Amino acid sequence: xxxxxxxxxxxxxxxxxxxxxxxxxxxxxxxxxxxxxxxxxxxxxxxxxxxxxxxxxxxxxxxxxxxxxxxxxxxxxxxxxxxxxxxxxxxxxxxxxxxx
Numbered sequence: 001x002x003x004x005x006x007x008x009x010x011x012x013x014x015x016x017x018x019x020x021x022x023x024x025x026x027x028x029x030x031x032x033x034x035x036x037x038x039x040x041x042x043x044x045x046x047x048x049x050x051x052x053x054x055x056x057x058x059x060x061x062x063x064x065x066x067x068x069x070x071x072x073x074x075x076x077x078x079x080x081x082x083x084x085x086x087x088x089x090x091x092x093x094x095x096x097x098x099x100x
Contacts, residue, residue, distance in 0.1 A: 052077075052085040060087070068099055 054060070054077060061076045061084070072091030076084050 050086065051089075052087060054087045055079075069094060 058077045058079075061078070062073060063076065064071070064073045066072070070091060070093045073089070074086060075088040076086055079085055
């Protein structure tokens with residue numbers, strides 16, 4: 001999936017903020033930067049994903065990720081031109097019972 005140039009620019013800006021925070025070594029400030037940066041990235045990515053209708057004659061590719069708090073998946077397909085297109089996405093937070 002190719003991201004628009006403005007998203008790449010935002011990612012570089014957020015990365016610089018991380019590096020600057022690590023250099024300071026302040027854990028409370030680091031946590032605040034992580035929280036703020038994650039929220040920024042979440043908003044940027046949610047506006048940069050273009051879903052395409054699935055093509056029945058193409059194979060599906062499922063990419064998944066999980067942590068102790070959440071799970072997520074992206075359903076993609078390769079176009080005839082070789083580009084990876086996002087067909088669907090899904091994620092959710094695990095319940096307390098599922099975290100055990």
